[in-house]
Structure formats: structure tokens, C-alpha cells
Amino acid sequence: MTRSFTYAALPMRVVFGADSLSSLPTEISALGFERVLVLCGPRQEALGKQIVATLGDRAVGILPEAVMHVPAAVAARAVDVASQLGADSCLAVGGGSSIGLGKAVAKELGLPVVAVPTTYAGSEMTPVWGLTTNGVKRTGRDSRVLPVSVIYDPSLTVSMPASLSVTSGFNAIAHAVEGLYAPDASPIVSLMAVEGATSLATALPGVASDISDLSARSTALYGAWLCGAVLGATTMSLHHKLCHALGGTLNLPHAETHTVVLPHVLAFNAPAAPAAVAALSRAFDCSDPARYLFDLADSLGAPGSLAELGMAFADIDRVADAVAESSYANPRPASRNEIAALLRAAWEGALN
CATH class of the missing domain: 3.40.50.1970 (Rossmann fold)
Structure with a gap:
């Protein structure tokens, strides 16, 4: 190769x-x-x-x-x-x-x-x-x-409540996920992405069960550092464009929005990003990384839908239009109708 x-x-x-x-x-x-x-x-x-x-x-x-x-x-x-x-x-x-x-x-x-x-x-x-x-x-x-x-x-x-710690951690994992299929990814970036995502997925259950667990906090922050470095080294894709549109247009909470949207975008992109899916499957020891993240967020008490975050169903078309009009790199082209369908699934909290 x-x-x-x-x-x-x-x-x-x-x-x-x-x-x-x-x-x-x-x-x-x-x-x-x-x-x-x-x-x-x-x-x-x-x-x-x-x-x-x-x-x-x-x-x-x-x-x-x-x-x-x-x-x-x-x-x-x-x-x-x-x-x-x-x-x-x-x-x-x-x-x-x-x-x-x-x-x-x-x-x-x-x-x-x-x-x-x-x-x-x-x-x-x-x-x-x-x-x-x-x-x-x-x-x-x-x-x-x-x-x-x-x-x-x-x-x-340690002062971060368990709920915010979990969603903030998923925000970081999102950087790693997109970095793995970014057009400007590299071997170093991919190594950081896998290590960062693994560290956070391992640490977040411990953080959620005991917010004063400094060992779990240290592992989570180490993972966040690596995931942040991945974001800094690569081009943002559909996930971040969606979250920026949802945050800027509707003022939805940042970390919670990332948490809800991530599994849906990963599931959408999975057919066009087999190497990223394989890397995440190894990182999480699972066969379906999108489902794994969806279930992990649910098990840790994180919000499961955009509706829970205060988004109205009527806002789906407005956000879909805004994202469809912007340019971004993504492994799988997304039409305006596909973006709207993805947003509907995230609004409902049902992973397709």
C-alpha cells in the first residue's frame, strides 16, 4: 500500500x-x-x-x-x-x-x-x-x-457536573470521528484520533459515576487534548457544520448538540468511510460505532434527541437549508433532503 x-x-x-x-x-x-x-x-x-x-x-x-x-x-x-x-x-x-x-x-x-x-x-x-x-x-x-x-x-x-462532563466528552469524540475521515487526515492524526476516542470512551463511565475520580478525569482530559489536536489538524465535515448551524441559528447548547448529532452523522457517513469505521470499531471493541456511541450516551444519561434540547420540529427545514447552502468536506455527499432526514432522526432521537 x-x-x-x-x-x-x-x-x-x-x-x-x-x-x-x-x-x-x-x-x-x-x-x-x-x-x-x-x-x-x-x-x-x-x-x-x-x-x-x-x-x-x-x-x-x-x-x-x-x-x-x-x-x-x-x-x-x-x-x-x-x-x-x-x-x-x-x-x-x-x-x-x-x-x-x-x-x-x-x-x-x-x-x-x-x-x-x-x-x-x-x-x-x-x-x-x-x-x-x-x-x-x-x-x-x-x-x-x-x-x-x-x-x-x-x-x-472536577467542578463540571456529570451531565456536562459526559456531553463535553462526546463533543471531543466528535473531533476524533471527523478527523478519521477528513480529506486531510494523516497517519499521525489517525493515531491521535483513535487514542483520544478510546481514552474518552473508557473514562466517561467512571467520570459519570464519580465526578471526583481524578484518575478518570485525567484520562478523559488526555483524550480531549488528543481529540482537540485532531480537530486542529483537519478539515471539519458535515457533523460540525450541522452543530454550528444548530447552535448559531437556534442557540442550542453546544456540547449536548454534538452528543445528539454525532451517532446520526457517523451512521450516515459509514458506508463511505470504511477505514474510519474499522478504526473506531477497534477503538470501541464493537461492530457498529454509531450504535455504540448512541447507546453509550443513553447509558450515561445524556440527551438523546434535539427535541429534548428545545429544537422545534418546524426548525428542521431552516437548519437543513442553511447547511445545504454551505460548503464543507464530507466523505459522502449529502443532499438537502438527506440533511433534513438526518435532522429529523436526530430530532426524534431514533438512530436509523
Whole structure:
């Protein structure tokens, strides 16, 4: 068998391990940052204030206003605050919303970002940004938004409720699944995808049964790191286009939407992606990865349908139209009617 591929390693530093947050002042000092703006959501405000206190004079303030899907108005405010405070960098602590807000500032002002993830979203490993304006979520790639350093401390994920831990983990698994059949996949990416998906599928039952299980949390965060790296190295396909449309148009919760949609897209793509299905079958020790993920989510108490997340049946056509009008890479072409049928199945929570 002959192979042809291109692989480019993303330039960033990763610090991983329990209590790695304690290394943050040393990391900031080594990077030469002297005026750090801390960005987080309201739920992480206490942690953000703790980080400000730890950084001392190197911190110029905190903006605890990050929300899902990075609304353009919130991004504009963060840019204004960073400019007014004379920040030379941003430290984003939290999930994809906080890190996405840091990327929005980086995109506009060129300020480097340090990420401290507290979920399994994976945004910290990618040069992908997203902004939502008038119900439309736009995404793009820009090397300036890639965090220069990422601090992975499993103890910071213990505050995540079991329900969010599970759906955040499925969000990460989705990165791995799409990376396995991406047009720009490579052997390194595929190895990371399989290892990441395996780690998360192994860890999530333990996390769900005992949210304080640091060993399970560490395994899950390790898997999320790898899955995020896969997302950063490959082109997004139908699954992410659907989730971005559902989130931007209907403001559905991000991780939960990924959890519901993933098995349906994988089942749709399976006939056109036999190598990816074979790799996932080995990773999960099963014959049908889509069914495995569907059943695993159900067994862990995750939402099983888009209807549960608040989507109205009447919204199916609107979202199908939006996705059909956009361009994306996917191993199997999807017509507008096929997209609508997939959305109906996900709305009903019935895996075909």
C-alpha cells in the first residue's frame, strides 16, 4: 500500500498534569507577558479571580462575560476592554466559550492567548475561530488565534457536573470521528484520533459515576487534548457544520448538540468511510460505532434527541437549508433532503 499525506504540527506548548495550574505564573513569566487580561464565563469567575490573584501585577483585569457561540457583541466588548487596559495577552479559562472569546480578541488585536481548559471541548488546540451574528455562526482559521500555551489540569474539571462532563466528552469524540475521515487526515492524526476516542470512551463511565475520580478525569482530559489536536489538524465535515448551524441559528447548547448529532452523522457517513469505521470499531471493541456511541450516551444519561434540547420540529427545514447552502468536506455527499432526514432522526432521537 502506498500513502500520500501532509502533516503540519501546530506550534504550541502543552503543560499537562494534576496541579499544573500552579505552574501558571512561571509559564506567564517565561512567555514574557506582563499585562494579562483574564477571560472566563460567569461560572468560572471565582477561578478567574483566583488566577488574577496568583498572577499579581502581571494581571490587568478579568472579564467574566464569555457565553456560548461567541456573540459578536460580546467579542467586541472584550476587544474594547483589552485595548483600554493595554493588555499584552489574554488568558482564557473555561470551556469553548471562554477560549473562543480569547480567540476573538487575538483575531482583532493580535494578542497571544494562554488557555486553561476546564472542559473537554478542545478549542484550545485549534486555530479555528467562531463568531455569531444575527443567528448565523461563522467560523474560520487563523494562525494568530492558536493559543501559545495550554495548561491542562485535570483537577479543574472536577467542578463540571456529570451531565456536562459526559456531553463535553462526546463533543471531543466528535473531533476524533471527523478527523478519521477528513480529506486531510494523516497517519499521525489517525493515531491521535483513535487514542483520544478510546481514552474518552473508557473514562466517561467512571467520570459519570464519580465526578471526583481524578484518575478518570485525567484520562478523559488526555483524550480531549488528543481529540482537540485532531480537530486542529483537519478539515471539519458535515457533523460540525450541522452543530454550528444548530447552535448559531437556534442557540442550542453546544456540547449536548454534538452528543445528539454525532451517532446520526457517523451512521450516515459509514458506508463511505470504511477505514474510519474499522478504526473506531477497534477503538470501541464493537461492530457498529454509531450504535455504540448512541447507546453509550443513553447509558450515561445524556440527551438523546434535539427535541429534548428545545429544537422545534418546524426548525428542521431552516437548519437543513442553511447547511445545504454551505460548503464543507464530507466523505459522502449529502443532499438537502438527506440533511433534513438526518435532522429529523436526530430530532426524534431514533438512530436509523
